[in-house]
Amino acid sequence: MISQKIALTPQTLKTTFAASVAGAVVVLVLQPEHTSSLPILVAYGLWATHLFFGFLLFLSGVALLQRLGWRNPWPTIVSALMLPILFGCVSLALDYGFGNPEEGEPTATTFLGLLLEEIVAVTPASFVIAGALIYLLRREAPPVEPAEPDEPTPVSLRGLIASVPLDLGNDIIRMHAQDHYVEVVTTQGRSLLSEQFGECVEKLADLDGIHCHRSHWVRLAHVVDIKKKGSAYASLLSNGDEVPISRRKYSEFKSRLHDTATST
Template identity: 25%
Template structure:
């Protein structure tokens, strides 16, 4: 199992566990199922046993679905390019596992003996539940993440430290400086402690190394997709595998006949021949300390 993908999966699961929206939605569904008593639970169980049954059943089933969906989204990237179809595929894969789990939970509540017909029936019932619930939870998580990112970015923009860094980076000409209207979408993929102005991106297999003024993080995303998520961050691509921000750039240098971009932290990245002309023209307009 790839260590980077495993870390990404665990990070996603931690976000679910720490999400207030997740627990609110789960609690609301448990209460709803307790009140309406679907699948015969209203006729065969009292209110308290029914509440306990749906609390256990929905908690276990939901986490099984989320666990499988998260790993499917990460590990099916070579077969399915778009995230939403991968999530849908994960929901389908979760149904047989949820059906088996439900069968034994029902049996533990003194239900019928486990059997193939019971398993198939539970799996069929899990099909719409797994898909709908996964979509609801995912939507609530994405909404919560966007709100958190916007809040943190506003605080970051107001920070005296960040303001000083922006001033120290120099002022770009008007035609090269786009007003930041909203945080770059790429920031939402980073850990909260790393969310800050993006300094550079580098492709590493199926991952993109993202370096900000707060730190660095390896993200499971194609380099081309990462470039589309940098928003209004001013910079330029210098190589098929490297992009740098104006705020990070220091100078162009030559090493053994090869053009390199030296950054303010001392890092030197190659400038490919196909990008050399564009890069030279671009950086000529940048104010460099």
């Protein structure tokens, strides 16, 4: 089946034309009785034109159904089934246009009867045309390369906390509550914000950080070590700062820190 999207581009038409030219040679080699009375060049032109319109009708049907949102493999199947009807109409017109109607007395006496006879006659050729074009387009389809994983989108610290100065950048190390202010420390510097500490912690919920003490939040990616200080613990950060860890948070802190280390 044709899985890629079909469009009547110059490349597709070039493939269709080449298939028609080559296919007409094959048909003439088989010496069909239908064109035996015609000059060879006229017979060749008739078969090449037949094949070209047959290919074009099939491609147009697939492209139209794909644009209408039909899922594979239905555009290919329906277009192949409809091709004998459409191709029969074109074939009958081409035969009379080239001055080569059916030899002998036709069995049908009406136009509809002639058309039905033509449809029956071209049905095998229609399926051959559809099959040949499916084969050619599948061979030309570019190999599907595995999609590369999307790179993570850099976090905008200012997008999370609007009052963060632009010159602090986005790589936050820690936050510290100081009375009615919050000290934000990044790799680019530090600043006091007129914010509520609890609200800032909530805004940074999607970052790899932890509220490790009543008034401290740290980014786990910047934790270098855990130090024991008497009966308490403190985290040593990448910028040299030490931040206390509450006893209640110590187990969670160690577990989260281990998960962060193994995932990087």
